[in-house]
Amino acid sequence: MKKVIDDSQRILGIPEDYLVAIVPASDTGAFEMAMWTMLGERGIDVLAWESFGSGWVTDINEQLKIDDVRLMEAAYGELPDLSQVDSSRDVIFTWNGTTSGVRVPDANWIDADREGLVFCDATSALFAMDVDWQKLDAVTWSWQKALGGEAAHGMLALSPRAVERLERYTPPWPLPKIFRLAKSGKVSPDLFEGSTINTPSLLAVEDHLAGLRWADSIGGLTTLISRSQANLACLNDWVAHTDWVSFLAKDPAIRSSTSICLAIEDPWFTDQDPADQQGIIKQMTSLLEEQEVAYDIGSYRDAPVGLRIWGGGTVNTSDIETLLPWLDWAWDRTCQT
Numbered sequence: 001m002k003k004v005i006d007d008s009q010r011i012l013g014i015p016e017d018y019l020v021a022i023v024p025a026s027d028t029g030a031f032e033m034a035m036w037t038m039l040g041e042r043g044i045d046v047l048a049w050e051s052f053g054s055g056w057v058t059d060i061n062e063q064l065k066i067d068d069v070r071l072m073e074a075a076y077g078e079l080p081d082l083s084q085v086d087s088s089r090d091v092i093f094t095w096n097g098t099t100s101g102v103r104v105p106d107a108n109w110i111d112a113d114r115e116g117l118v119f120c121d122a123t124s125a126l127f128a129m130d131v132d133w134q135k136l137d138a139v140t141w142s143w144q145k146a147l148g149g150e151a152a153h154g155m156l157a158l159s160p161r162a163v164e165r166l167e168r169y170t171p172p173w174p175l176p177k178i179f180r181l182a183k184s185g186k187v188s189p190d191l192f193e194g195s196t197i198n199t200p201s202l203l204a205v206e207d208h209l210a211g212l213r214w215a216d217s218i219g220g221l222t223t224l225i226s227r228s229q230a231n232l233a234c235l236n237d238w239v240a241h242t243d244w245v246s247f248l249a250k251d252p253a254i255r256s257s258t259s260i261c262l263a264i265e266d267p268w269f270t271d272q273d274p275a276d277q278q279g280i281i282k283q284m285t286s287l288l289e290e291q292e293v294a295y296d297i298g299s300y301r302d303a304p305v306g307l308r309i310w311g312g313g314t315v316n317t318s319d320i321e322t323l324l325p326w327l328d329w330a331w332d333r334t335c336q337t
């Protein structure tokens with residue numbers, strides 16, 4: 001488990017003075033742990049542009065009931081105005097919005113000498129995108145998302161400023177045992193050496209170590225990022241000469257290379273009512289499943305109807321190339337019925 005921590009820190013380029021822990025309940029557990037232990041000290045700017053980001057807004061408003069919250073939202077396919085963010089407040093955002101295929105282009109909009117803490121749900125970005133760690137204070141991810149490991153635990157990386165907050169500040173609400181990162185004004189050092197709060201799955205640990213070994217064997221983060229970029233480029237070429245689809249994220253600067261979301265452009269489709277559109281996509285994805293070509297590539301249930309293709313570093317570009325003619329085939333078959 002210490003090797004998971006050390007190898008993750010090395011492969012992802014997490015600064016040496018950041019603490020990294022394995023925590024319960026996947027990315028959701030890790031992100032809620034960060035919010036429950038550190039929020040409430042000051043006002044919050046929270047950004048949301050798809051369903052996972054909106055989930056954190058619900059936590060802040062309805063569960064933690066924090067009053068001083070500025071919500072910055074955008075529709076699916078777009079980003080909120082990042083220049084409005086005030087880094088003297090705590091900031092909450094998702095690096096890559098998995099259900100809309102929209103990512104932040106960089107972290108230049110966050111002040112280097114900020115007073116607030118920056119909480120970043122990075123689960124569908126890490127191992128496939130460059131992340132500016134110095135601008136982030138509490139970062140979370142999971143083992144299954146970008147390395148395709150067995151789902152179980154979450155990972156939490158904390159900057160020295162986040163550790164300082166944990167040791168200085170006690171939130172006004174009760175903290176369940178599985179969220180407790182600090183005891184008597186000190187973070188629990190064991191947690192950052194591979195101990196866990198409750199019983200871990202060692203099968204999942206071994207599986208993740210295998211994923212990390214594979215990441216190392218292909219050349220580490222640089223190779224993972226270029227593999228993901230190549231997958232997006234391949235889809236980009238196809239979308240450019242395919243008239244029935246477009247990217248949900250119109251601006252290439254904010255387009256995800258991991259959760260690549262496609263909208264259907266064909267007027268025959270866009271003229272249908274939403275329930276019929278759902279039916280058409282279901283018909284198409286069922287055809288692809290029957291042919292054992294692609295699974296689970298319909299858009300996420302809360303997102304606009306369309307397709308979503310995983311393009312992270314574990315995916316070979318040759319597999320995306322093989323998929324594309326099948327998408328045209330499934331579309332033609334669906335239009336004809």
Ligand SMILES: Cc1ncc(COP(=O)(O)O)c(C=O)c1O
Pocket residue numbers: 025026027028029052094096097098099121123124142145
């Ligand atoms: C951005 C984002 N946040 C949170 C989650 C939930 O992750 P988990 O199931 O690991 O808790 C996901 C899952 O896909 C995600 O993409």
